[in-house]
Amino acid sequence: MDRFVCVRLVQANAMDLTLFQFDYDLTFAAFFLNADRTLYGRYGSRSDRKDATRDMSLEGFRKAMEAALEMHKKYPANKELLAGKQPRAPRFKSPEEYPSLRGKYKPNLDYDGKVVQSCMHCHQVRDAERRFFRDDRKPIPDDVFYPWPMPQAVGLALDPKEKAKIKEVTAGSTAEKAGFKRGDEIVTLEGQPILSIADVQWVLQNADEPATLKAEIRRGRRNLSLTLALDKDWRRHTDITWRTTTWDLRRMGLGGLVLEDSTADERRNAKVPDTELALRVKYVGEYGEHAVAKRAGFKVEDVIVSVEGQTLRRTESELLGYLIQNKLPGERVAVTVLRSGERVNLELPMQ
Amino acid sequence: MRNGDDPAMNRVLVVLAGLLSLTCLKAAEDRRERVLNDRKEVENIGHWIYNDLAQGFTEAARTRKPMLVVFRCIP
Numbered sequence: 001m002d003r004f005v006c007v008r009l010v011q012a013n014a015m016d017l018t019l020f021q022f023d024y025d026l027t028f029a030a031f032f033l034n035a036d037r038t039l040y041g042r043y044g045s046r047s048d049r050k051d052a053t054r055d056m057s058l059e060g061f062r063k064a065m066e067a068a069l070e071m072h073k074k075y076p077a078n079k080e081l082l083a084g085k086q087p088r089a090p091r092f093k094s095p096e097e098y099p100s101l102r103g104k105y106k107p108n109l110d111y112d113g114k115v116v117q118s119c120m121h122c123h124q125v126r127d128a129e130r131r132f133f134r135d136d137r138k139p140i141p142d143d144v145f146y147p148w149p150m151p152q153a154v155g156l157a158l159d160p161k162e163k164a165k166i167k168e169v170t171a172g173s174t175a176e177k178a179g180f181k182r183g184d185e186i187v188t189l190e191g192q193p194i195l196s197i198a199d200v201q202w203v204l205q206n207a208d209e210p211a212t213l214k215a216e217i218r219r220g221r222r223n224l225s226l227t228l229a230l231d232k233d234w235r236r237h238t239d240i241t242w243r244t245t246t247w248d249l250r251r252m253g254l255g256g257l258v259l260e261d262s263t264a265d266e267r268r269n270a271k272v273p274d275t276e277l278a279l280r281v282k283y284v285g286e287y288g289e290h291a292v293a294k295r296a297g298f299k300v301e302d303v304i305v306s307v308e309g310q311t312l313r314r315t316e317s318e319l320l321g322y323l324i325q326n327k328l329p330g331e332r333v334a335v336t337v338l339r340s341g342e343r344v345n346l347e348l349p350m351q
Numbered sequence: 352m353r354n355g356d357d358p359a360m361n362r363v364l365v366v367l368a369g370l371l372s373l374t375c376l377k378a379a380e381d382r383r384e385r386v387l388n389d390r391k392e393v394e395n396i397g398h399w400i401y402n403d404l405a406q407g408f409t410e411a412a413r414t415r416k417p418m419l420v421v422f423r424c425i426p
Contacts, residue, residue, distance in 0.1 A: 003416060003417075004416055004418065005400070005411040005414060005416050005417070005418045006398055006400065006407075006418075006421070007400045007403070007407035007418060007419070007420045007421070008393055008399045008400070008401055008423060009402055009421065010389065010390075010402055010422075010424065011402065016404070020420075020422070026422075027424045028421070028423050029421070029422045030421045031421075032417055032419060033417065033418050034411070035412040035415070035418065036412075037408075040417065065419070069417065072417040109402075111390075115383060115386050115387065116382045116383050119386070119425075121424060122422060122424065
């Protein structure tokens with residue numbers, strides 16, 4: 001314990017965005033750093049709505065801490081090696097500077113008054129960043145729309161009990177084509193020493209589209225160099241449905257609907273082939289801007305089978321991406337749903 | 352001694368496990384109570400500088416130790 005100075009932060013109010021850049025949908029995120037603000041690494045990853053700790057473990061956190069202590073011992077001789085891990089220049093230096101948050105929060109929590117209402121949540125930073133573009137009627141950049149890709153986006157599943165050890169490589173994926181194998185340990189990525197899954201995500205978050213990423217991996221007693229070739233749309237394969245901030249995307253692009261891909265049985269019963277769109281309406285928003293789809297006539301259990309005449313199979317994440325990145329607030333999108341076996345044509349307003 | 356057997360490191364992990372489990376233990380409390388109690392409980396645990404990053408930097412510079420900064424929402 002006494003080898004670190006431990007700081008617990010509970011608010012996003014006045015967060016220093018020039019330093020703390022992480023996946024704002026997390027409920028637990030850790031940084032290891034020097035007193036001169038040099039970052040050694042990050043910890044904290046998530047890919048599931050209900051299970052916030054599926055991608056984390058105390059064992060993995062312990063190993064990341066140990067690696068951070070080693071980096072600290074070697075500092076500042078290793079400063080150049082850490083250059084790629086340092087934060088990028090943010091759009092705004094604190095959340096309160098985003099237009100949608102301006103004037104709404106004070107820098108400190110109001111412990112003597114309405115303390116709960118005075119607290120800005122981390123996810124509000126991501127919401128504000130997306131609204132910065134949407135409210136200006138501009139497309140939301142892919143790195144903001146699909147933030148902090150998990151390694152699964154390139155075909156890698158990492159063991160949460162290790163720093164960055166591969167427990168599975170998806171067949172046919174970018175990672176498999178690059179030569180990654182189960183059991184490999186990612187030592188560096190783009191020259192950055194990796195001490196956690198979050199560190200891998202940091203590299204992916206800052207990668208271009210397309211991009212070529214250099215990895216040094218440890219396989220048994222050997223170190224090998226591998227190259228990941230990411231295509232132009234690589235981020236769009238990521239699932240964003242688990243994220244708290246997707247709630248606001250559903251307002252923008254789906255009028256408050258929550259969708260789920262139909263099961264094989266449901267597809268068979270509805271006579272929809274596996275290659276075609278069949279997104280079942282799981283939930284219809286009830287209030288305000290989240291009730292826009294309800295007011296447009298959508299109902300729970302409707303199955304969306306066509307959007308603007310397109311019937312190619314898409315996930316909810318992919319449909320959200322298509323609608324929000326291609327349609328502006330105020331536009332209306334033609335949607336066909338299956339309802340009790342009948343095709344019903346509706347119009348979905350964009351916000 | 353391996354780092355994994357280090358009692359100091361283990362204490363950190365126990366504290367972190369405690370931080371993560373506060374949600375379950377406090378499920379019945381109202382949100383305001385939880386926010387106020389969280390501060391008291393973390394400060395009582397000791398070792399943690401609560402919600403004061405500047406103090407953390409000052410302490411890290413003085414002691415030349417690395418910093419561990421944890422963002423953890425109060426559930």
